[in-house]
Amino acid sequence: MNYNEMTVKFKAISANESFARVCIAAFLSEYNPTIDEIGDIKTAISEAVTNCVVHAYPKGVIGDVEMYVQVNNGEVYISITDNGVGIEDIEQAKQPFYTTKPNSERSGMGFTVMEGFMDTLAIMSTPNKGVKVEMTKKLGEDSKVSFGG
Numbered sequence: 819m820n821y822n823e824m825t826v827k828f829k830a831i832s833a834n835e836s837f838a839r840v841c842i843a844a845f846l847s848e849y850n851p852t853i854d855e856i857g858d859i860k861t862a863i864s865e866a867v868t869n870c871v872v873h874a875y876p877k878g879v880i881g882d883v884e885m886y887v888q889v890n891n892g893e894v895y896i897s898i899t900d901n902g903v904g905i906e907d908i909e910q911a912k913q914p915f916y917t918t919k920p921n922s923e924r925s926g927m928g929f930t931v932m933e934g935f936m937d938t939l940a941i942m943s944t945p946n947k948g949v950k951v952e953m954t955k956k957l958g959e960d961s962k963v964s965f966g967g
Contacts, residue, residue: 822848823888830875830883830900835867838885845887846894851957858935859894859955865928866898866951874902874949892957899950905943 824845828834839860846856867883875881881902888895933939936953943949 820892821888821890823886825884825886827882827884830867830870830881830902832868832871834883835864835871838863838867838883841885842887842896846889846957849889849892849894849957855955855957859896862932862935862953862955863896863898865931866896866953869928869951870898870900870902870949873905874900876903889957894955894957896953896955897950899948901948904945904947905941905949906945908941908943 822845826838826841828837842863843856843860846859851859863885867885870881870883874883881900884897884899886897886899929939929941932951932953936955938952938954940952941949942952
C-alpha cells in the first residue's frame with residue numbers, strides 16, 4: 819500500500835507518550851521501516867508528545883494531543899498538535915538547552931532531537947491556541963543493516 823493515514827487523539831499525560839510511540843510503530847510496520855528509521859521516528863514522536871505534556875497546558879489542566887500520520891509513497895508525514903498556551907518565540911524555543919522549566923529535569927533538547935532524527939521539522943504556534951509540530955521522514959533511504967559479506 820502506497821498511501822495510508824490515521825489520526826489519534828489522547829490526553830496530554832506522560833503515560834500517553836509511550837502509547838504514541840507504540841501506536842506509530844504499529845502503524846508503520848506495514849512499510850517495513852529499518853530499525854534505525856522506526857527508532858528515529860519513535861524518538862521524535864516521544865519528544866513532541868512530551869513537549870505537549872510538559873509545556874502546553876497550565877498546571878492542573880489536562881488537555882488533548884492529536885497525532886496525525888500520513889504515509890505516501892514511502893514518505894511519513896507526522897503532525898503533533900495541542901490546544902495549549904503556545905510558544906511565544908519559536909526560534910528561541912528551538913535553541914539547544916533552552917527550556918521554560920529550568921528548575922525541572924528538562925534538558926531543552928526536544929526540538930533539537932526532533933530536527934536531528936527527522937528529515938524536516940516545522941513548528942507553528944498561536945499564543946493561547948496551541949502548537950503544531952510537523953515532521954517528515956523518507957523510509958528506505960537510510961543505510962540498511964546488512965549481515966555478512
